[in-house]
Amino acid sequence: MNAPLNADLHCHSVVSDGTLSPEELAQRAKAHGVTLWSLTDHDEIGGQARAAAAAAACGLDYLTGVEISVTFLQQTVHIVGLGFDASDASLAEGLQQTRGGRAQRAMEMAADLARVGIPGTFEGALTYAGNPNLISRTHFARFLVETGVCKDTYEVFRKYLTEGKPGFVEHRWAGLKDAVRWITQAGGMAVIAHPARYKFSANEELALFTEFKGHGGQGVEVVTGSHSIAESANYAAMALEFALAASRGSDFHSPGESRTELGALPDLPAQLTPVWQLLAERIQYTPAPARV
Ligand code: AMP
Ligand code: MN
Ligand code: MN
Ligand code: MN
Numbered sequence: 001m002n003a004p005l006n007a008d009l010h011c012h013s014v015v016s017d018g019t020l021s022p023e024e025l026a027q028r029a030k031a032h033g034v035t036l037w038s039l040t041d042h043d044e045i046g047g048q049a050r051a052a053a054a055a056a057a058c059g060l061d062y063l064t065g066v067e068i069s070v071t072f073l074q075q076t077v078h079i080v081g082l083g084f085d086a087s088d089a090s091l092a093e094g095l096q097q098t099r100g101g102r103a104q105r106a107m108e109m110a111a112d113l114a115r116v117g118i119p120g121t122f123e124g125a126l127t128y129a130g131n132p133n134l135i136s137r138t139h140f141a142r143f144l145v146e147t148g149v150c151k152d153t154y155e156v157f158r159k160y161l162t163e164g165k166p167g168f169v170e171h172r173w174a175g176l177k178d179a180v181r182w183i184t185q186a187g188g189m190a191v192i193a194h195p196a197r198y199k200f201s202a203n204e205e206l207a208l209f210t211e212f213k214g215h216g217g218q219g220v221e222v223v224t225g226s227h228s229i230a231e232s233a234n235y236a237a238m239a240l241e242f243a244l245a246a247s248r249g250s251d252f253h254s255p256g257e258s259r260t261e262l263g264a265l266p267d268l269p270a271q272l273t274p275v276w277q278l279l280a281e282r283i284q285y286t287p288a289p290a291r292v
Pocket of ligand 4: 067
């Protein structure tokens, strides 16, 4: 059997809602023992060329990556895309459409927060957004922590910005079918991100997996920074039941905020097919060190 690989195929840079640059992430991944890496910014592949170059420069194998926001049964679901051709035109167009409503949503979020006595959050969040086209709830959360409204970003999400709380604005993201198609037609693999984080009933979850598979989705994140051991075991069983390949990624966003460090994850359960096995031809291998 092959030795387990330290693959980290899920993290975020300043191109979406992380706080490190693609170059800083590559170096940090390397320093933490990662050998195969992917940068998976939300709805945006603008960091891919830098990430691939930084990976090659510091000795990491690389897969292109993205995390697409999807609306399924009125909930937001995240679909990770891996190993696609980053120059694919339909993927770029789909992602641009998906990003499109973020500014308007952010203004509505700010208006909602102003109604409960927290003014100025649109402008405040924007100062945290490395990419103004990708203003996200995370940027609002950082601003609310900095201004002392909450002690950390977890408290922000508990009290604000989530369903039923002030600052939450219903949003319609991409369709599941479209997101899977953009990724697969660009030569990549679609993967259901952090499945334990959704609030679906058993039947709804079954519908998600069945439809995802029907549209050509091929993978599921079994080991991620936000899964407990029990949750990973549960989705390992789902991966086998649905004949999906298994992925592994920290979902790292920021040194001060993220609970899981790059690469600091349990190995995938041995009986599963790792996504990188099916994506072997899509991996950008790091140049071998020159012999001296
Ligand atoms: P958005 O795409 O603007 O809806 O923002 C979603 C991002 O907010 C996620 O990718 C996470 O980084 C962050 N997030 C969402 N829910 C939580 C939560 N409960 N606790 C901490 N961060 C969260
Ligand atoms: Mn995020
Ligand atoms: Mn996510
Ligand atoms: Mn993520």
